[in-house]
Amino acid sequence: MDQELLLRVKELRTHFYTDAGVIKAAEGVNLEIRIGETLGVVGESGSGKSVAAMSIMRLIPMPPGKIVSGEVMFDGKDLLKASEDDLMRIRGNDIAMIFQDPMTSLNPVLTVGEQIMEAIMLHLKAGRTEAKKKAVEMLKRVGIPEAEVRIDNYPHQFSGGMRQRVMIAMALSCNPKLLIADEPTTALDVTIQAQILDLMNDLKRESGTAIMLITHDLGIVAELCQRVLVMYAGNTVEYTDVVSLFTKPMHPYTWGLLRSLPKLDVWAKQRLEPIQGHPPDLRNLPQGCNFAQRCNHKKPICEQQKPTWLEIEPGHFVSCFLYEEEGKRHD
Amino acid sequence: MSTNSDADKTLELYETSSLFLEIWDRLKRNKRAILGLFLVIFLILVALFANVIAPYDPVQIALKDSLKEPNLAHLMGTDVLGRDIFSRIIYGARASLIVGVVATSISLVIGVIIGAFSGYYGGWLDSLMMRITDIFSAFPFFLLAIAIMTFLGPSLLNIFFALGIVGWTNYARLIRGQVILVKESKYIEAARSIGAKDRRIILRHILPNALAPVIVYTALNIGGVILAEAGLSFLGLGVRPPAPSWGSMLAEGKDFIFNASWLVVWPGVAIFLTVLGYNLLGEGLRNALDPRLNLRRIK
Amino acid sequence: MIETKKTTETLLKVENLKKYFPIKKGIAVQRYVGDLKAVDGVSFEIRRGETLGLVGESGCGKSTIGRVILRLLEPSKGKVIFEGKVLNELSHEEMRQMRSQMQMIFQDSYASLNPRMRVGDIIAEPILIQGVSSRAEREKRVCKILDVVGLSPYHGARYPHEFSGGQRQRIGIARALALNPKLIICDEPVSALDLSIQAQLINLLEDLQKEYHLTYLFIAHDLSVVKHISDRVAVMYLGKIAELANSEELYKNPQHPYTIALLSAIPVPDPTVKKDRIILKGDVPSPVNPPSGCRFHTRCPKVQSICKEQDPNFRDIGNDHFVACHLV
Numbered sequence: 001m002d003q004e005l006l007l008r009v010k011e012l013r014t015h016f017y018t019d020a021g022v023i024k025a026a027e028g029v030n031l032e033i034r035i036g037e038t039l040g041v042v043g044e045s046g047s048g049k050s051v052a053a054m055s056i057m058r059l060i061p062m063p064p065g066k067i068v069s070g071e072v073m074f075d076g077k078d079l080l081k082a083s084e085d086d087l088m089r090i091r092g093n094d095i096a097m098i099f100q101d102p103m104t105s106l107n108p109v110l111t112v113g114e115q116i117m118e119a120i121m122l123h124l125k126a127g128r129t130e131a132k133k134k135a136v137e138m139l140k141r142v143g144i145p146e147a148e149v150r151i152d153n154y155p156h157q158f159s160g161g162m163r164q165r166v167m168i169a170m171a172l173s174c175n176p177k178l179l180i181a182d183e184p185t186t187a188l189d190v191t192i193q194a195q196i197l198d199l200m201n202d203l204k205r206e207s208g209t210a211i212m213l214i215t216h217d218l219g220i221v222a223e224l225c226q227r228v229l230v231m232y233a234g235n236t237v238e239y240t241d242v243v244s245l246f247t248k249p250m251h252p253y254t255w256g257l258l259r260s261l262p263k264l265d266v267w268a269k270q271r272l273e274p275i276q277g278h279p280p281d282l283r284n285l286p287q288g289c290n291f292a293q294r295c296n297h298k299k300p301i302c303e304q305q306k307p308t309w310l311e312i313e314p315g316h317f318v319s320c321f322l323y324e325e326e327g328k329r330h331d
Numbered sequence: 332m333s334t335n336s337d338a339d340k341t342l343e344l345y346e347t348s349s350l351f352l353e354i355w356d357r358l359k360r361n362k363r364a365i366l367g368l369f370l371v372i373f374l375i376l377v378a379l380f381a382n383v384i385a386p387y388d389p390v391q392i393a394l395k396d397s398l399k400e401p402n403l404a405h406l407m408g409t410d411v412l413g414r415d416i417f418s419r420i421i422y423g424a425r426a427s428l429i430v431g432v433v434a435t436s437i438s439l440v441i442g443v444i445i446g447a448f449s450g451y452y453g454g455w456l457d458s459l460m461m462r463i464t465d466i467f468s469a470f471p472f473f474l475l476a477i478a479i480m481t482f483l484g485p486s487l488l489n490i491f492f493a494l495g496i497v498g499w500t501n502y503a504r505l506i507r508g509q510v511i512l513v514k515e516s517k518y519i520e521a522a523r524s525i526g527a528k529d530r531r532i533i534l535r536h537i538l539p540n541a542l543a544p545v546i547v548y549t550a551l552n553i554g555g556v557i558l559a560e561a562g563l564s565f566l567g568l569g570v571r572p573p574a575p576s577w578g579s580m581l582a583e584g585k586d587f588i589f590n591a592s593w594l595v596v597w598p599g600v601a602i603f604l605t606v607l608g609y610n611l612l613g614e615g616l617r618n619a620l621d622p623r624l625n626l627r628r629i630k
Numbered sequence: 631m632i633e634t635k636k637t638t639e640t641l642l643k644v645e646n647l648k649k650y651f652p653i654k655k656g657i658a659v660q661r662y663v664g665d666l667k668a669v670d671g672v673s674f675e676i677r678r679g680e681t682l683g684l685v686g687e688s689g690c691g692k693s694t695i696g697r698v699i700l701r702l703l704e705p706s707k708g709k710v711i712f713e714g715k716v717l718n719e720l721s722h723e724e725m726r727q728m729r730s731q732m733q734m735i736f737q738d739s740y741a742s743l744n745p746r747m748r749v750g751d752i753i754a755e756p757i758l759i760q761g762v763s764s765r766a767e768r769e770k771r772v773c774k775i776l777d778v779v780g781l782s783p784y785h786g787a788r789y790p791h792e793f794s795g796g797q798r799q800r801i802g803i804a805r806a807l808a809l810n811p812k813l814i815i816c817d818e819p820v821s822a823l824d825l826s827i828q829a830q831l832i833n834l835l836e837d838l839q840k841e842y843h844l845t846y847l848f849i850a851h852d853l854s855v856v857k858h859i860s861d862r863v864a865v866m867y868l869g870k871i872a873e874l875a876n877s878e879e880l881y882k883n884p885q886h887p888y889t890i891a892l893l894s895a896i897p898v899p900d901p902t903v904k905k906d907r908i909i910l911k912g913d914v915p916s917p918v919n920p921p922s923g924c925r926f927h928t929r930c931p932k933v934q935s936i937c938k939e940q941d942p943n944f945r946d947i948g949n950d951h952f953v954a955c956h957l958v
Contacts, residue, residue, distance in 0.1 A: 044824035045795075134714060159913045189687035189851065191910045194895035198909050219897030242901045260829030261899055262858035264881065271836070272858070274829030278794055517741035524700055525756035525805065526729035535755075539746045 005073075005212035006177060006210050007056070012070030014048075014055045015064060016187050021283035025051040028292075029070070030317065033178065033227075034070035038204060038211040039225040040225035040242070042218060042257070045277055048234040049214045053180045056212075057095060058087055076175065093123045096171035103163060106155040112139075113151035116170045123174040138169040143199060161192035165199065172203060182214045197224060218261060222246060230254050233279050233290040236309065240316040250318045252295045289321065297322060357619040364615020370608025378425040386416035392571045398591050410583060410594040416593065419575035420601050426576045427605060430490050430560040431553040437495025439549060442502020449503065450510030451533070461507070468500040476559060480568040490569055494556050505548055509541035516540075543620040544605050554609030561602050577602050641678040641845050642699065642732075642813060646671050647708035649694050654916065667917050668694040670869035671708075673944065676813065676885055680838065681846040683860030683877065685853055685892075687914055690866040693847045696815040700734055701725055701845070714811070731761055733806035737818035739798035743790040749801050750776075750786025756808040771808070779804045780834060796827035800834070807838065815847045820855060832859055853896055857881055862950075865889045868925040871944060875951040885953045888926050925958065932957055 012029040015022050026048040033039045041049045054060050056072050058079060072079040099105045107115060116135040120126050141149035142165040155163060164184060171179055185193040201224060204211060213225060221228055228245045230238040238251040249255055256275035277294040280286055288303040299321055307319045358364050393413035401408040407416035414483060449457040479493040522536050563569035564578025572579055577598040584594025650665035673902040676682045686692045697703045699710050701717055710717040720728060724920040736742035743752055753775055754768045762768055773783045779800040790798055799819060806814050820828040838844060850856050856863055857877055864874040886892045891908040910929045915921055921928050927937040936956050944954040
């Protein structure tokens with residue numbers, strides 16, 4: 001099993017130092033991604049899912065940010081200890097990234113072709129003509145019609161969905177081992193989202209790229225991912241395979257999330273069961289479990305101590321005192 | 332969620348505070364703004380009480396005291412005609428302040444009226460007014476002021492007019508842009524949807540949100556106008572001698588810069604501190620006037 | 631699911647509503663080059679006490695409809711009739727007074743709250759405009775409304791930026807409620823919120839509806855939210871309504887190919903379900919030059935030749951189910 005492991009993040013902590021206090025944006029992130037697997041990272045805004053991804057890439061702006069502690073083992077290397085040169089090789093080559101808003105991540109004054117070719121020439125050490133051939137091929141692969149013509153268009157000449165296709169083409173042009181996709185379809189309409197999800201599924205099957213898919217949509221997780229990581233207020237609270245997450249979720253926050261979901265296949269008019277209250281202020285986290293304030297199952301200990309990250313069942317990790325006695329320590 | 336003591340504090344604030352107090356509350360946390368405010372208040376006090384503070388008559392010629400180095404009798408020395416520089420600097424503050432405030436007010440009034448009409452009504456009125464603004468701003472600011480002053484001749488009244496007339500274009504542009512921006516915001520739509528009348532929308536929703544940059548710009552601009560006045564006076568186009576002005580003091584002292592450097596150093600320091608004061612205050616106001624800015628800095 | 635107070639009495643009726651935005655080009659002299667047909671002939675009614683959901687993708691004109699109903703935008707053609715009064719024929723002053731009966735909740739709660747006003751003043755403003763001049767009376771009502779939407783009186787002293795997204799949306803709801811309106815147009819009220827907060831607000835909206843006998847026009851792009859909250863749902867595509875039916879009927883028995891595709895495109899939060907997804911080809915065409923005939927024909931998987939030539943009628947196929955498709 002371990003030789004399949006592509007990425008392992010352990011106890012990652014990233015803080016931001018601002019005038020208004022220290023924001024503990026990631027405060028104990030643990031996750032594993034195996035080769036060719038898709039990991040869904042779910043959580044609400046401010047749960048630290050994007051910060052975790054940026055920390056893995058070491059793209060956190062410093063200052064005000066700082067990776068305080070942790071370990072990010074990617075393909076046998078600790079990225080947190082790697083030199084800036086090594087990182088440059090890894091970014092784009094081994095790990096690529098796509099974002100929610102493709103317009104802001106594309107340079108508006110360069111044609112999409114030039115931008116894809118730049119990545120190819122840089123990372124695959126290809127010549128111009130070769131790079132252009134490859135770029136056209138990539139655009140075709142992501143389903144852009146008339147790729148030979150469109151390659152000379154500027155980003156604003158593409159629709160939102162097409163732009164996201166361009167981003168995917170760019171990200172996949174160097175055959176990365178890991179693709180980090182941060183809310184790639186959130187800005188898109190449902191029918192366009194369906195196109196992109198379909199495309200990502202196809203590409204994953206063909207290329208065997210592992211994907212870390214950050215999303216707030218549990219539907220997307222269910223359809224695309226093999227494993228799921230649930231985050232809350234900077235912590236990873238649950239990590240398991242996708243079927244277990246939906247059939248036997250363990251963390252009270254996960255229960256709450258699943259219950260607040262409006263369901264399409266339920267006909268009787270029923271009330272949603274939201275999680276009461278609000279996430280804690282990341283500058284002023286509680287002494288105990290970050291979720292304790294909103295948790296219906298809290299015990300006295302939950303407000304005094306932080307729960308540990310435990311493997312309750314093989315491959316099912318939870319950070320919650322409800323399982324502390326029976327769980328075994330994960331080291 | 333907030334704690335109870337926090338709640339009590341805010342409730343108290345709600346009952347006792349005015350908008351002014353809140354702005355002050357935010358301003359006083361900014362050290363540089365407080366330094367600016369201190370400099371500006373100091374300048375105002377000096378200008379107001381010039382006759383009390385100044386040990387000598389600023390225009391009294393005493394040729395036997397010509398070009399005295401700073402000493403106990405003349406803290407900043409004397410100029411070529413034996414006038415006390417310290418006293419002249421103090422009276423110069425009065426001229427600078429009056430020019431700064433009056434000329435800026437003229438610019439402000441013209442600019443706000445033109446800018447607000449342009450922005451609010453738009454259409455051909457906007458096009459016409461903005462073209463006029465363009466024509467005015469096509470001339471270099473200082474050159475236009477020089478031209479006007481040359482034409483009208485040096486006097487305090489003419490300086491007001493010259494600096495006021497050349498300065499309004501920036502206000503007009505600023506206000507117009509702000510009004511257009513604010514007019515399109517969702518909370519204006521929300522105000523319309525609850526049935527608010529135009530007058531209420533303009534006074535309660537558009538203006539408070541449009542004026543902040545203007546207040547900031549005004550503070551910065553007073554510094555700029557004072558500098559311009561010094562420039563005009565330096566060229567002999569400003570305050571009519573022998574009335575003291577920092578600019579004309581610089582001009583008179585420039586020939587002695589190597590043998591009697593105090594002639595230029597003190598007016599230079601005075602101009603520098605004044606402009607610095609207004610700039611720091613302006614910048615501080617910018618932060619204090621926007622309740623969102625503190626939040627934005629965190630993100 | 632049918633509650634007693636829901637009637638078939640019409641509260642608001644929209645007849646053949648059109649809203650075109652002229653497109654002008656040129657720098658010095660503006661030249662008219664065409665229309666953006668945001669809303670192009672839409673008719674529907676909202677019944678007293680119900681929630682009518684209005685779904686569609688971005689640019690389909692759903693938000694424009696809400697604004698035209700409130701006359702925040704003037705319609706290019708057509709009528710909006712509220713309790714028997716034709717709103718477009720009212721004078722500005724009459725319309726201004728009418729606004730107390732119909733309110734709006736905006737998507738972007740941050741942008742729709744004046745950043746320089748305290749929350750208490752924001753909620754008090756409509757009450758003041760309505761003519762309650764006593765400050766004490768206004769404050770009493772503000773406190774009451776704050777409580778109703780789940781906030782505390784001390785929140786009234788704060789500025790909008792001091793609140794989280796969910797709380798801000800509660801403030802927006804409070805402002806809308808302040809005038810005891812009959813109709814509230816909810817323009818994507820929960821789209822920007824996180825799941826757990828979204829559920830809180832949906833419940834709040836449902837509670838308020840029961841307590842104050844409100845009628846909602848619920849505009850959203852999220853079909854599961856719309857299905858949850860609506861009694862009837864209208865699906866819009868490029869400025870027209872494609873299908874309108876009772877919520878359960880629409881989701882169980884969709885007729886229009888667009889509705890079918892839209893429903894199939896929603897990712898289901900259940901990994902054991904593998905469904906056949908209908909992936910629509912291409913993008914939504916521009917509303918400046920909408921396709922001839924049926925507007926959906928360029929992407930429709932079942933397109934026929936008649937679809938390219940004739941615009942289908944929006945007709946009743948029984949069971950209060952309306953569809954605009956030649957094939958039904």
